[in-house]
Amino acid sequence: MASKVLQAIYTDDDILMEAVKSVRANKYHIEEVYTPFPVHGLDKAMGLKETRLAITAFLYGIVGLVVATAMMNFIMIEDWPQNIGGKPSFSFIENMPSFVPIMFELTVFFAAHLMVITFYMRSKLWPFKKAENPDLRTTDDRFLMEISVNEKNHKELTDLVYNSGATEIKLKDN
Known part of the structure; x- marks a missing residue:
């Protein structure tokens, strides 16, 4: 039937x-x-x-924070240390106040972009998808x-x- x-x-x-x-x-x-x-x-x-999208947004923000921290540590401390404005170039912790804006921006960037991708995948809204409105x-x-x-x-x-x-x-x- x-x-x-x-x-x-x-x-x-x-x-x-x-x-x-x-x-x-x-x-x-x-x-x-x-x-x-x-x-x-x-x-x-x-x-x-209730949706669990808020949990994924938090996890994506954590991923962005980890990527930002690892990227800045590698670029500014390990790979190519430079004396910018008299800041010491041998310690991530001593330079962290100047890295906070970058950490914040990458946290928001990762959370926002990965949430859009997750939303489209979860709701099955693919590009050029035909509408299913009855x-x-x-x-x-x-x-x-x-x-x-x-x-x-x-x-x-x-x-x-x-x-x-x-x-x-x-x-x-x-």
Whole structure:
């Protein structure tokens, strides 16, 4: 049997939020919700886990700090020591105050650039990827909720979604 999804279209974000809560309360699985703008609290209403992207950003910042420290130690202390402004060139610790801006900049640089790459990989947004939006109106003024259905619960789910304020309901093969 092919898997099917019920697509319910809403005109207001508040109605959508109540519908998501109602569908989740009745133990149905929401596949995806498409919105034209971010809806505050929708992730919690859908029961999505919190993201771990902040942890990766911190780890990428640590990598940037380590690279900056190793790079400056090698360049300014070991490989080509120079007397710049009377600063001693034989100790990294004595020169660290002058290295702090570089360490900060490389920390931010690594965290930002590696986070962009991680976000694109995690969300599968590759360059030249075809859009997967099931209804173009969701980029303008409509909200779409996709719910997994089977033959047994099709009628009661349709009634539930219609009573929750959906303006359109479609049954599609997934």
